Amino acid sequence: MSGSIRRFDFLALGTQCVVAIPDGLDPTLPLGIAMEQLDLLESLASGFDPNSEVRRLSDNSDGEAHLATHDLIEIVEIAKLAGSITGGMCDFSIGAEVLKLGLRDRKNPSGRQGQFEDDADVPVPKVIATTVPGYERILVDRENSTITIPKGARLDLHSVSKSFYADRIAAMISETFSSPVLVGLGGDIAVRQASDSEPIEFCVEVLTGASSRQISQKIFLLQGGMATSGVFRPVGVKGDELGQPHIIDPKTMRVTKGGPLSVTFAAEHAWIANAFSTATVACGLGANAYAASIGLPCLVVSEDHGMNCYSGWPVPAEIDPGSAASPTWNPTALEGVLA
Numbered sequence: 001m002s003g004s005i006r007r008f009d010f011l012a013l014g015t016q017c018v019v020a021i022p023d024g025l026d027p028t029l030p031l032g033i034a035m036e037q038l039d040l041l042e043s044l045a046s047g048f049d050p051n052s053e054v055r056r057l058s059d060n061s062d063g064e065a066h067l068a069t070h071d072l073i074e075i076v077e078i079a080k081l082a083g084s085i086t087g088g089m090c091d092f093s094i095g096a097e098v099l100k101l102g103l104r105d106r107k108n109p110s111g112r113q114g115q116f117e118d119d120a121d122v123p124v125p126k127v128i129a130t131t132v133p134g135y136e137r138i139l140v141d142r143e144n145s146t147i148t149i150p151k152g153a154r155l156d157l158h159s160v161s162k163s164f165y166a167d168r169i170a171a172m173i174s175e176t177f178s179s180p181v182l183v184g185l186g187g188d189i190a191v192r193q194a195s196d197s198e199p200i201e202f203c204v205e206v207l208t209g210a211s212s213r214q215i216s217q218k219i220f221l222l223q224g225g226m227a228t229s230g231v232f233r234p235v236g237v238k239g240d241e242l243g244q245p246h247i248i249d250p251k252t253m254r255v256t257k258g259g260p261l262s263v264t265f266a267a268e269h270a271w272i273a274n275a276f277s278t279a280t281v282a283c284g285l286g287a288n289a290y291a292a293s294i295g296l297p298c299l300v301v302s303e304d305h306g307m308n309c310y311s312g313w314p315v316p317a318e319i320d321p322g323s324a325a326s327p328t329w330n331p332t333a334l335e336g337v338l339a
């Protein structure tokens with residue numbers, strides 16, 4: 001069934017966030033849960049905050065076991081699973097290579113990842129030019145609450161942690177208030193239903209393409225997750241409208257080129273959809289063959305705006321660029337948003 005839904009939009013983690021709940025539910029506490037969890041996530045997994053837990057561990061990677069909080073261990077375990085199910089194409093251990101890209105902080109576009117304040121207490125990141133260790137060499141010891149990172153390696157948890165927390169926040173709100181909910185964190189969307197009430201269909205619009213040929217598709221989600229990954233990371237900086245290339249092929253340690261413009265997957269959880277959408281973009285020219293092999297519904301949009309749908313993903317309709325319904329293209333259109 002379709003029900004009356006209220007959506008709440010806000011900025012967090014440098015991206016557009018959405019919480020959608022039934023109209024009759026007081027939003028104060030659900031939004032409070034979302035904001036509390038997003039603050040926690042930033043303190044754990046931010047690659048831009050020199051005081052985040054993952055930055056401290058990465059800055060001091062020496063091949064020895066270091067104490068870590070339960071929350072960070074949980075994220076790292078999910079990241080290791082993402083590496084495993086994608087055959088290593090979604091690899092969170094290549095943070096040293098990501099650091100070299102100098103990605104802008106969308107919360108503070110004048111700052112870049114890899115830039116530090118002039119403070120003697122801020123450790124200098126260990127960036128090496130040799131092969132970066134793979135995800136399987138990041139060791140987690142739950143019993144002793146430690147994480148071991150090989151010397152010189154850095155962790156990049158931004159993408160997988162954001163999608164995992166979309167799942168986590170959606171589950172917390174649904175279970176706490178026995179309510180259907182949609183949580184969207186940038187291009188990562190999670191939907192949960194209440195076990196004791198009729199489900200609500202949430203309509204999600206997937207936008208991608210360029211102003212001359214924009215693609216818009218509405219997908220109804222009853223349960224699970226959806227994630228869109230694009231070859232460009234939107235930063236909202238004047239003069240840099242196309243964004244920054246940001247996905248690295250773990251096999252070559254180079255920025256992906258010649259691959260799809262964007263990839264959208266649907267899966268049981270948002271973090272699974274995110275893992276496969278990221279991995280497919282990283283495959284570059286081999287993206288379509290990789291996407292077809294996964295067996296999950298997905299949409300691959302190539303640089304020439306060709307569209308390939310796999311495993312039951314419905315064929316999208318294109319917006320007539322001359323119609324009033326066609327908005328001016330914006331790089332944020334690479335992300336799935338609530339319709």
